[in-house]
Each structure stands twice: as structure tokens, then as C-alpha cells.
Amino acid sequence: MSTTRLLLLGVVRIFQPAYGYQLRRELLTWNVQDWANINPGSIYTGLRTLAKHGYLVELEEGAGRKPGRTSYKLTTDGETEYFSLLRKALWSVDGFRPDQMQVALSFLWSLRRDEVLAALESRIVQLEQLAKAAPFAERQILEDPGTPDHVLEMLRISSARDAGELEWTRSFHTRVASGEYSFAGEPPQWQPQPGTSTHWGTIPDPPD
Incomplete structure (x- = not known):
């Protein structure tokens, strides 16, 4: 569960505020169904669960609770949980859970x-x-x-x-x-293709 939680919090943090369908589409381009053991259909459920526990805030548009019409942002608790899970995945070795390091690699830049x-x-x-x-x-x-x-x-x-x-x-x-890749507080080495989300061009600093 912690791996899924980190993955969802991390992708929301990149695109926030972002719609559920946008987040699902992005995660599918990462092939999470193959290496993170996440059913694509459960992404909406996971987002709502994180909101229920206070890690995300739901910003609904219009009537009803259609997943595709709900956007999400991290709360203060969500930001804290994100960094806590990321550091746990990065600093802890678990040979039976290689997906933990896979997820950590997705967000090391933060x-x-x-x-x-x-x-x-x-x-x-x-x-x-x-x-x-x-x-x-x-x-x-x-x-x-x-x-x-x-x-x-x-x-x-x-x-x-x-x-x-x-x-x-x-x-x-x-x-x-040796200086490869870019991390928080550094100019990004990688730039997104024209027409993709501008969020990928910014690496936010972690909290103090």
C-alpha cells in the first residue's frame, strides 16, 4: 500500500491541481500496471482514499462525483507523507519489494x-x-x-x-x-517535448 500511496501522491504533486483522468493517463504511460502492481481501474479509488485520509483535497466541478471531473491537490499532510514515503523507499533495502526503489526513482528529483x-x-x-x-x-x-x-x-x-x-x-x-541528472534546487537537465505539461520543466524544492 505504501508504494501505491507514494506513486499517487507523487504524480499528483507534479501536476496539481490535476483531474483524475489526467493522473490515470499519465501513470499508464509509466506502465505502472506492469511494475507497481496497480490495476488502472483502482487509481480513482486510490485517489479518493488518499483524500479521505486527508492527504489530498478534492476540487470538484459540477454536480456529482464523477472521477474524471474531480481534480486533486496535496494537503500539508500529503506533502509530509510524500517525502516520508519517498525517503523510506530510498533509504531501505527490501529485496522482496523491488517496486519500492522503482517508485523512488520516479521522484528522486524532488x-x-x-x-x-x-x-x-x-x-x-x-x-x-x-x-x-x-x-x-x-x-x-x-x-x-x-x-x-x-x-x-x-x-x-x-x-x-x-x-x-x-x-x-x-x-x-x-x-x-559526477553531476548527472538534476535534483531539487538545480536547473533541470531534461526538458519536456513541446505541447506536453509545463510542470515537467520545474523541479520544486523540498520543504526545509
Whole structure:
């Protein structure tokens, strides 16, 4: 749920105020149905749920509650929740939830470069620790007569994912440290194509 919440809060933050159908259309261009385990039909429900909990404010036009006629903005609590979830996804390694880092990558530009570098360094340490512990976890499985043999492969595939992420994180850290990409408080390196939303040309500063 936290991954979905971060994704919805983040996309509202980019385009606010934005209509539900606009947000749904944008998220579908990100292929969230494939990597974030989000049913496109549940996006409207998720937006209304966030509004119910005080993270979004609904700005309705006309009579009724048609999802496409309702626009959304983050509340103060929504802004706080957004950064809290983003930092949790960035600073925490969970090999069984790769979607968390996928979502964090979608919104890293809303953090400052020094924090992103520090978080990546923390992730490298966490992943190195997991690699160091893996042989002992394997030994425990092999020595436990009550654990089926195939469980060992479940551990190994998880370790392989962690090893791949470790290699990528080291490389990504090098790119960020060398000045690639743009982050909060910096001029944007990427510009949207003519005719697309001008919101993509602005990187808002995070709150102090």
C-alpha cells in the first residue's frame, strides 16, 4: 500500500491541481500496471482514499462525483507523507519489494543531490551486508533437516537480485556524484517535448 500511496501522491504533486483522468493517463504511460502492481481501474479509488485520509483535497466541478471531473491537490499532510514515503523507499533495502526503489526513482528529483548520494551509499552498505550474510543463510538451510532442498534456490535467486542491485547502485552513485541528472534546487537537465505539461520543466524544492 505504501508504494501505491507514494506513486499517487507523487504524480499528483507534479501536476496539481490535476483531474483524475489526467493522473490515470499519465501513470499508464509509466506502465505502472506492469511494475507497481496497480490495476488502472483502482487509481480513482486510490485517489479518493488518499483524500479521505486527508492527504489530498478534492476540487470538484459540477454536480456529482464523477472521477474524471474531480481534480486533486496535496494537503500539508500529503506533502509530509510524500517525502516520508519517498525517503523510506530510498533509504531501505527490501529485496522482496523491488517496486519500492522503482517508485523512488520516479521522484528522486524532488530531493537534493547530497541526500540522494548519502542514501545510495547507505544502500550499498546494506547490500554488501546481505551478500556477506548469504553463505551463512545457505549453510543454515543445508544443515536443517526440516527445510526442503528447493528453499535454497529461493535464497539464491534473492541473493542474485541483491547482487545485481548492488552493481547498479554503485554505478548509479558514480553517475550522480559526477553531476548527472538534476535534483531539487538545480536547473533541470531534461526538458519536456513541446505541447506536453509545463510542470515537467520545474523541479520544486523540498520543504526545509
